[in-house]
Amino acid sequence: MPAALGVVSGAWLDRSLAVNTQALTTLVPSLAYSSANPRNTAFTIRGLGSSVVAVSQANDGLEPGVGFYVDGVYHARPATAAFDFSDIERVEVLRGPQGTLFGKNTTAGAISLTSRLPSFTPAATEELSVGERRLVQARASATGPLVDGVLAYRLSGLLTRRDGVIHNVRTGADQNSVDNQAVRGQLLFTPSASVQLRLVADYSRFGGDCCTQVYLRVGTSLRSASRQYAALAAAAGYAPPSTNPYDRLTDIDAGLGVNTNEGGVAATLDWNLGSATLTSISAWRFWNWDAANDRDYTGLPIQLTQHIPSRQDQVSQELRLASNGNRPLSYVAGLYYFRQVITGQPISIYGGYGAPWLLGSTTSNGTAIPANLLDGYGQTGQTRFAVNSYAAFAEANWKVLPRVTLTGGLRQTWEDKNGQYATTVFGGPTTSNAALISARLSVLRPQSYAAATHDSSLSGRANLAWQVTDRVMAYAGYAQGFKSGGINMSGLPLDSANQPVLATAVIRPERNITWEGGIKSQWWGRRLTLNLAAYHTTVRDFQATVVDSSQTVALRGYLSNIPRVRVQGVEADAALHWGGLTLTGALAYADGRYTDYPKGPCPLEVQTAATTACDLTGKALTGLSRWSETLGADYRLPAGRGEFVLHSDTAWRTSYNGDPSLSRYTWIDGYTLTNASLAWRNRRDGGPGFELGVFARNLFNANYIQNLTIQAGNSGLILGTPSDPRTLGVTLRAWQ
Numbered sequence: 001m002p003a004a005l006g007v008v009s010g011a012w013l014d015r016s017l018a019v020n021t022q023a024l025t026t027l028v029p030s031l032a033y034s035s036a037n038p039r040n041t042a043f044t045i046r047g048l049g050s051s052v053v054a055v056s057q058a059n060d061g062l063e064p065g066v067g068f069y070v071d072g073v074y075h076a077r078p079a080t081a082a083f084d085f086s087d088i089e090r091v092e093v094l095r096g097p098q099g100t101l102f103g104k105n106t107t108a109g110a111i112s113l114t115s116r117l118p119s120f121t122p123a124a125t126e127e128l129s130v131g132e133r134r135l136v137q138a139r140a141s142a143t144g145p146l147v148d149g150v151l152a153y154r155l156s157g158l159l160t161r162r163d164g165v166i167h168n169v170r171t172g173a174d175q176n177s178v179d180n181q182a183v184r185g186q187l188l189f190t191p192s193a194s195v196q197l198r199l200v201a202d203y204s205r206f207g208g209d210c211c212t213q214v215y216l217r218v219g220t221s222l223r224s225a226s227r228q229y230a231a232l233a234a235a236a237g238y239a240p241p242s243t244n245p246y247d248r249l250t251d252i253d254a255g256l257g258v259n260t261n262e263g264g265v266a267a268t269l270d271w272n273l274g275s276a277t278l279t280s281i282s283a284w285r286f287w288n289w290d291a292a293n294d295r296d297y298t299g300l301p302i303q304l305t306q307h308i309p310s311r312q313d314q315v316s317q318e319l320r321l322a323s324n325g326n327r328p329l330s331y332v333a334g335l336y337y338f339r340q341v342i343t344g345q346p347i348s349i350y351g352g353y354g355a356p357w358l359l360g361s362t363t364s365n366g367t368a369i370p371a372n373l374l375d376g377y378g379q380t381g382q383t384r385f386a387v388n389s390y391a392a393f394a395e396a397n398w399k400v401l402p403r404v405t406l407t408g409g410l411r412q413t414w415e416d417k418n419g420q421y422a423t424t425v426f427g428g429p430t431t432s433n434a435a436l437i438s439a440r441l442s443v444l445r446p447q448s449y450a451a452a453t454h455d456s457s458l459s460g461r462a463n464l465a466w467q468v469t470d471r472v473m474a475y476a477g478y479a480q481g482f483k484s485g486g487i488n489m490s491g492l493p494l495d496s497a498n499q500p501v502l503a504t505a506v507i508r509p510e511r512n513i514t515w516e517g518g519i520k521s522q523w524w525g526r527r528l529t530l531n532l533a534a535y536h537t538t539v540r541d542f543q544a545t546v547v548d549s550s551q552t553v554a555l556r557g558y559l560s561n562i563p564r565v566r567v568q569g570v571e572a573d574a575a576l577h578w579g580g581l582t583l584t585g586a587l588a589y590a591d592g593r594y595t596d597y598p599k600g601p602c603p604l605e606v607q608t609a610a611t612t613a614c615d616l617t618g619k620a621l622t623g624l625s626r627w628s629e630t631l632g633a634d635y636r637l638p639a640g641r642g643e644f645v646l647h648s649d650t651a652w653r654t655s656y657n658g659d660p661s662l663s664r665y666t667w668i669d670g671y672t673l674t675n676a677s678l679a680w681r682n683r684r685d686g687g688p689g690f691e692l693g694v695f696a697r698n699l700f701n702a703n704y705i706q707n708l709t710i711q712a713g714n715s716g717l718i719l720g721t722p723s724d725p726r727t728l729g730v731t732l733r734a735w736q
Contacts, residue, residue, distance in 0.1 A: 002407070002465035002475035004095040004518060004533040004571060006030070006586070010088045010116065014127075015634060015647045017675050017697055019137065019160070021068075021081040021111065026651035026673060028093045029588040029628035030571060031111070033081075034707040036721060037211035038260050039289050039310070041078040043068070045095050045109035047567050047592040047624030048512070048539065050078065059545050060310070060342045060385045061419055061487035062559055065510070067098060067106035070113045071200055073266050073283040074104045076314050076340050076387075080262050080287060081111070083204040086182045087141045087156035089116045095571075096514045096535065097481025100395040100409025100461055101332055103318060107481035107512040107539070117198070118154035118188035120145045124736040129695070131729020133163040133174075146187075154186040164209055165724050169241045170251040170299055176721075179207040194272040203263035210258045213297060213709055214250050215240040216720035219665030221607040229715040232357055238300055245722045246703040251299035254306075254351075258291040272324070279320040287312040295712050297719045301351030302358070303712070305378070310344040333394040340387040344489075346423060348444060349378035358713050359439050367435040374428060379444040381423030385489050389415045395461075407463040407477075418452040419487040447491050451505035455484035471522040481512035486543055488559045507559045508541045529575045538595075539565040544660060564596035565621060580636035580643075587629045592621030603663035604716060614661075622660050625653040625670065642682035645693070650674040658708045665718055671704030673723075683735055691733040701726040 006028040017023065021043070022033045035041040042050045042064075049065035068075045075081070092112040099105030122144035129137040141156040159181050164174035182204040189197040218229045225231055233239065241249040264285030271278045289310040296302035320334035350358075354374030362368055395409030424446050431437060463477035486507045492500035518533035542562040569590035576583040594600070600616035632649040652672045659666035679693025704723045711717035 002405070002463055002473065002518075002520075003477070004516060004535070006093040006095075006573065008091045008093075010090055012584075012632070012634075013085065013088055013091065015645070015677065016632065016649045017677065017695060019084045024091060024093075024111075026649055026675065027584075027630055027632065029586045029630050029651070029653075030095055030590070031093050032623060032625070032628075034623070036213070036707055036709065037258055037291055037293075038079045038206050039291065039308070041081060042623075043078060043081070043111065044623055045093065046535070046537065046569065046588075047590055047621050048108035048537065048542075048565070050545075059486070059488065059490050059559055060344060060383065061417070061489035062543060062545065063387075063483060063486065065106060065108035065483060065543075067104055067110035069103060069110060071115055071198075071266060072102065072112075072268060072281045072318070073264070073285070074316060074338065075285065076338075077287050077312055077342075079260065079289065080204075083182060083206055083262070084158055084160050084180050085113070086139065086158045086184055086202075087116050087154070089114045095533075096516060096537070097459065097461065097479040097512050099391070099411045099413075099459060099481070100393050102320065102334070103336060104338060104389070105391065105411055105413050105459060105482055107483045107510055115156070115184065115186070115200075116141070116143075116154065118152035118186050119143045120149060120152050125734065127731065127733045129729055129731040131695070131697075132727050133165065135162040135727060135729055136160070150190060152188045154188075155184070157181075157183040166212060166214060166248045166250055166722075168250050168252060170253055173209060175209045175212050175250065175256055177208040177210060181205045196270045198268040200266045200268075201264070203261070205259075205261040207257075207259050209256060211291075211721075212250055212252055212256055212294060213719035213721050214245045214248060215243055215297075216245050216705065216708055216718045217665060219604045219663060219716045219718060221604050221714075221716060223607060223609055223714075227360060227715070229711075229717045232715055235356065236300055236353065238298060240298070245705065245720050248722055248725070250297070252294035252297060253299050253301060254294035254296075254304050255292040256294060260287070260289045260291070262287040274324070276321050276323050279318075279322065281316070281318040281320075283317075284313070284315045286314075295348075296357070297709075297711060297717070300353045300357065302354050303348070304351040305347060305349040308344050308346045310342060312340065312342045314338065314340040328399045329396065331394065331396040334392070336389070336391040336393065338387070338389040340385075342383075342385045342489075344383040345380065346383065346490075347378070347380050349376065349427070350374040350443065351376075354443070357715070358443055363435040363439050365435055367433065369436065369439060370429065372429055373431075373436060373440060374443060377425065377428030377440060377444065379423050379425050379446075381421070383419070383421050383489055385417070385419040385487065387415065387417050389413065389484075403467040405465045405467075407465070408460070409462075410458065410460040411482075412456070412458050413482060413484070414456045415484040416452070416454050417484065417487055418450070419489050420450045421489060421491065422448040423491070445494070447500050449492065449500065449502060449505055451487045453485040453487060453506045455509050457482040457484070457509065457511075471526070473520045474518070475520075476517040477515070479512075479514045479516070481510075481514070483510040483512075483543060485509045486559050490558060493558050504558060504560070507543055508561050510543045510561075511540045513538050527577050531573050533571045534569070535571075536568040537566065539567075562594060562597050562600070564594075565592070566595045567592040567621065567624070580638075582632075582634040584632040585630065587627075589627055590624055591626065592624040594619050594621060601661040603661045604665055604710070604714075605663060607714075616662060619662050620657065622657055622662065625656045627654045628652065639680070642680055642689070645679045645681055645691070646677075648674065648676040648699075658705070659710060661710075665716075666708055666710070668705050668708065668720075671702055671723070672700075673702050673704075674699045677731070679731070688736050690735070691731075693731050695729055695731055697727040698724060699726065
């Protein structure tokens with residue numbers, strides 16, 4: 001295929017201990033994944049997508065720039081990618097704008113998971129892994145005929161449980177635990193040689209005593225010293241349980257827990273008409289989310305409750321006609337419909353130490369603030385966001401010469417979005433003092449607004465591929481991507497009079513232009529595969545979640561457009577197969593810049609009481625490592641009636657900034673992560689057998705920060721999610 005993409009087989013996923021999308025990043029260097037909790041999950045490809053993961057900064061009105069597909073069905077919430085993989089045949093990571101071949105248009109790329117099909121040959125697999133911190137992961141699948149040659153089934157399931165890796169010294173609990181379950185059932189109906197119908201139903205649950213972060217560092221601003229962390233903590237007589245994040249200690253006092261589930265049904269029909277195949281993909285999915293957080297991340301009762309119960313329902317229908325055979329002119333054409341509705345109920349309640357920490361002892365006019373002014377003061381509300389998306393797309397490949405193929409594709413998209421947001425406040429001590437009422441409203445204020453956006457756009461791509469020899473192909477391409485406007489669904493920023501800025505309710509569409517060229521080649525009797533790609537991407541009106549740094553009491557995340565972003569880089573990947581040895585490697589270099597960003601959020605170190613915006617033009621793009629690399633090795637050594645299998649994979653990334661403000665205090669250091677396993681297997685050529693092995697996740701016990709958050713209240717406290725420590729365990733696999 002003349003495009004930049006990475007393909008990982010299901011067998012390699014199993015061997016690499018890649019049980020979810022986060023682990024997939026150890027195999028694909030241009031893919032980055034970060035998650036503070038399942039709702040606050042973000043993908044980027046080549047630095048573009050949705051990169052904000054701080055708790056309470058996820059925004060339902062922003063669609064992801066990286067599409068996530070399972071069996072051809074688009075999953076609209078990135079949160080669904082937090083679930084573990086189950087019975088996967090392969091994963092494809094497509095880089096650059098997508099939308100002329102299938103599904104939803106995306107500006108940064110797509111991740112496509114394909115599960116294993118039902119088979120008319122009976123088979124079953126079982127896998128059990130146990131390890132440190134009471135890790136238990138069980139996976140199983142079974143397939144076979146129900147009506148020979150006509151109807152087959154496949155049933156898959158998994159369970160993953162693990163104790164938490166962050167110890168709460170206050171409660172004695174080990175937090176950030178894992179408790180996942182998933183089941184998928186499939187039917188394959190083949191009434192004739194030309195018709196195939198695949199029905200899929202799945203359900204997944206993600207639970208656990210999760211998710212919190214730990215003390216990382218403290219930054220200082222130019223605000224009054226009395227309103228910064230050092231003075232606030234001293235006044236409260238407070239010290240964190242550790243200032244080393246890799247001690248993995250917390251003392252949070254509010255409730256913590258996550259309970260999210262998702263599922264759906266899909267029907268995929270393939271009908272071979274002779275000269276072409278008609279494909280229909282119909283799907284309905286749901287996603288439920290609820291979690292409790294301690295948003296002050298301390299043992300002080302600043303904020304008692306923070307959670308956003310949410311529900312998403314989506315339906316999609318895709319019709320696609322693709323030509324068959326190797327012809328001078330081949331094509332794909334299709335129609336796509338997608339509808340999404342998300343409802344939410346934001347809930348937040350402050351505690352007895354909320355006022356001293358967030359407001360201080362006096363108001364701006366000198367009125368004394370009672371210490372209990374925010375005790376029990378809270379906010380609740382209702383939100384609703386709805387999307388209707390329609391599209392027509394087509395792509396054609398024309399062999400202008402026997403070894404030269406010209407590709408052109410177009411997509412016309414129409415999208416309607418509307419949102420309603422309404423919150424009220426309640427509780428707290430009764431007061432009639434105007435200054436105290438105003439101070440309390442600066443923390444939580446009722447808001448009510450409605451907004452809508454209607455967009456249409458033509459996007460597409462063109463590509464020229466030259467098959468230089470039977471084993472070397474060169475290509476060059478141009479692509480345009482489009483992402484429709486978004487609606488702020490987390491409340492609006494406030495003006496100098498503490499009123500919502502209605503002009504920020506809707507953000508403009510995002511448009512992406514990518515130039516790319518590359519070479520795909522095979523050498524040494526096809527034992528060695530070597531691919532190279534270079535690209536240059538510019539994004540106009542890049543959609544992002546930013547934090548209103550002018551707020552001194554409560555950090556508010558809201559949607560905004562960044563006028564222009566540029567990312568350019570070079571990527572290389574290789575695979576060598578030599579006897580029982582398989583080596584894989586990939587290297588990516590990326591330079592991402594905000595080329596026009598005159599009114600960005602201000603880094604902590606330059607914030608004053610009057611700070612409103614800072615010029616970030618020319619600064620490095622948030623969340624993007626300049627260099628990233630993956631290396632994998634798989635070696636099979638025959639031994640008696642079986643073989644030893646040694647596997648290792650390593651991922652290396654250089655440092656990057658983890659917050660849109662690009663503060664020097666939000667820098668995340670680079671890291672190297674290595675996984676390995678050694679097993680003995682008595683199975684040959686895909687037949688029955690078993691395997692017993694040992695594994696190590698994070699073999700060298702690397703310490704690194706996965707993501708970070710600036711504490712609500714703008715005190716200067718920076719929190720981080722530390723890496724999981726080394727985990728050793730054993731795995732038993734069996735095949736029938």
